[in-house]
Amino acid sequence: xxxxxxxxxxxxxxxxxxxxxxxxxxxxxxxxxxxxxxxxxxxxxxxxxxxxxxxxxxxxxxxxxxxxxxxxxxxxxxxxxxxxxxxxxxxxxxxxxxxxxxxxxxxxxxxxxxxxxxxxxxxxxxxxxxxxxxxxxxxxxxxx
Numbered sequence: 001x002x003x004x005x006x007x008x009x010x011x012x013x014x015x016x017x018x019x020x021x022x023x024x025x026x027x028x029x030x031x032x033x034x035x036x037x038x039x040x041x042x043x044x045x046x047x048x049x050x051x052x053x054x055x056x057x058x059x060x061x062x063x064x065x066x067x068x069x070x071x072x073x074x075x076x077x078x079x080x081x082x083x084x085x086x087x088x089x090x091x092x093x094x095x096x097x098x099x100x101x102x103x104x105x106x107x108x109x110x111x112x113x114x115x116x117x118x119x120x121x122x123x124x125x126x127x128x129x130x131x132x133x134x135x136x137x138x139x140x141x142x143x144x
Contacts, residue, residue, distance in 0.1 A: 008060035011035075011053065012136035013089075014102065014128050015064060015082045020046055021128025024057055025136045032136035034129030047088055054093050062086075062095050065102025065135035100138045102131070 007028040014021035019039050025032040035053065040046040064086040067079055083099065090097040 009057045010061045010063060010136065010139065011057060011059040012063040012100075012132045012139065013050075013065065013085075014131035014135055015066075015085050016128060017078075017081070019128045020050075021130070021132035022050075022053060023129060023132035023136050024059075025140065027060075030140040032133035032140075034133055037128045043085065043088065047085075047092055050089070051093075054095075059095065062089050062093070062097045063100050063136055063139045064089070064097055065131070065138075066099045068101055098139060100135050100142070102135050102138075 007026065010025045010027060012023045012025065012032065014023075019037050021037050022035040023032045024035050038046055038049045040049055064082060066082045066086075067075060086097040086099055089095070
């Protein structure tokens, strides 16, 4: 990772073909906060929707959750799409992008929502944001 100031913002993304969950955290506090869920028809539309978030939060680092490698052709395609998303973010915003294992981030987010009495379709919009929080927690744990 490049030399960074002592305190800086980090944006994390839980990429999905339909929605992208976004969370923000601070390098000093290391507490992720859900921000929003982005939808869009195309990857270009999703990246365009990220631009005002980058402008507002001025992150020094971006984190993208990616599943572990699999032999499943559909999962391989998703992994490649997510890696492409990360490359596009890095190129568009000239920021370092860290890929973090996202396995079980959605199930962890779902269990947190279940504990709060939020079930089924009611979880839909919040699930991706909380999964992004889980991804950011993994990032913080790996960069003490």
